[in-house]
Amino acid sequence: MLQLNVRDETSPLKAVVLGIADSPGAIPKPEEAYDPKSLEHILAGTYPREEDMVNEMSAFDRILKKHGVQVFRPEILENCNQIFSRDIAFVIEDKLIKANILPEREKEFEAIIHVLDVIDPDKILVPPESVHIEGGDVMPWKDYIFVGTYRGEDYSSYITARTNTIAVNYLEKAFPHKKVKSFDLRKSNTDPRQNALHLDCCFQPIGRDKAILHKNGFLLEEEYEWLLNYFGKENVFEITSDEMYQMFSNVFSISPEVIVSERSFTRLNNWLREQGFTVEEIPYAEIGKQEGLLRCSTLPLIRE
Template identity: 75%
Template sequence: MLRLSVNDEVSRLKAVVLGTAKSCGPIPKPEEAYDPKSLEHILAGTYPKEEDMIGEMEAFSEVLKKYNVAVFRPEVLKDCNQIFSRDIAFVIEEKLIISNILPDREKEVDAILHVLDKIPEENILHPPEKVHVEGGDVMPWNDYIFVGTYTGEDYAYHITARTNSHAVEYLRNQFPGKKVKSFELRKSKNARENALHLDCCFQPLGKGKAILHKNGFLVEEEYQWLVDFFGREHIFEISADEMYHMFSNVFSIAPDVVVSEKNFKRLNNWLREQGFTVEEVPYAEISKQEGLLRCSTLPLIRE
């Protein structure tokens, strides 16, 4: 049995589900794109090749194994993009919450049944249908749960709006001991402005640090709350171009170990200056689908 335990984004990782790029199917048609960045690359003829993405994920897997992390992988479904395991479920404390995701992607949950079978049934939560939530929008942070959301009246018309106000209420009810703090995200058909998930514009790190992008937030006071919470001097503020390249979507294996994309020179240098060990991996091809390292992981146990 797996004894789930996740209380933050940075404690020493012991077990994780890492997605897979195998058999991810043909290049989608433009009308099949789930996000503006994938659409951009479909139209430009630069959509990532399966073999390149498999290589990137294997490099990430090797780093995880180097730190003695138990790495689970989904069963490979034919012609199905299963890279972003963060979308399908997430863990808070000892509970695993199955996301209500885009209907096309529900079969991805079936592909991790061999993992779910190791979790006591009472620790698996299935939110009601009206609760829309994806793991990229949910960050447990000690006494808090940070949640990215979108509550505009045009929610239903934004394929990039993934987590709704019902999800915020659901998490409050399920975790009464936690302070659930929600943040309105900027949704746009322009990939350079769109914050698909909270982890596209914000990421807490160990050592009291954080990565932040102001324009990802619709409400300036909510952005300012995070600045005050972490302290301006502890924040690495990323530019619009850096947000587009997913600089905030790094992944912590431990409070002082961060996995980052090898091209993120400015960020990686800053992290090293702050005393972090930076494990660099190639992930630029996967980033073309508006997801990166955090998106590909579903942490199950952090010490």
């Protein structure tokens, strides 16, 4: 049996589910897009090709294995985009929480049944239907669970609003010993530069005490300020709206010292090296066209 353990974003990774890019299906029609960035590339004729995405995920897979990580992959479903495994479930401490995602993506969860079978069923939580939650919005960090949400009355009109306030309450009840801190995120169905699809699209803790942060991803300046003060300005790498659009905050930590990043993120990668990180650069820009990147493609199961 797998002994689940995820207490933060950066402790040494031992086991992970990495999504898979084989057989993602035809290029979606504009009305089938789940987010504004995918829509932009569908309309421009630059939507990523299967072959390129498979190559990018293979590069990620090789880096994870190079660092001794046990890598599980979903079973391939024909004509189904299964890249973003972070959306289907996430682990906090020793519990795996099934995400309540867009209904048309439900079968993606079934494709990791071979992983679920080696987890104690008592450790798998299935939230009620009213709880909308996706792993990209949830980050355990020390005493906290950081959660991205959208509090607006018009929540249901945003396909980009993925985690509701009921989910915040659910996590508070499920992990009463943790401080659940939620952040109201900026949403747009049409402008990818004004849309924080998930919390990890505008913020991510790295190392032991640092973070990547984008101010405009947050609707309330005081919530952005809270994070800035919590980590300390000198420990925060601030990204621009164009860098948010390219997914600079969606890198992935294999350990407190090792970060996987997109090879074109020159400004970020240089800063990370100046801070003493080992940066594993891989090509991932094609996958990034779907408004998700490295963290989105992973479902960590065990960290040390």
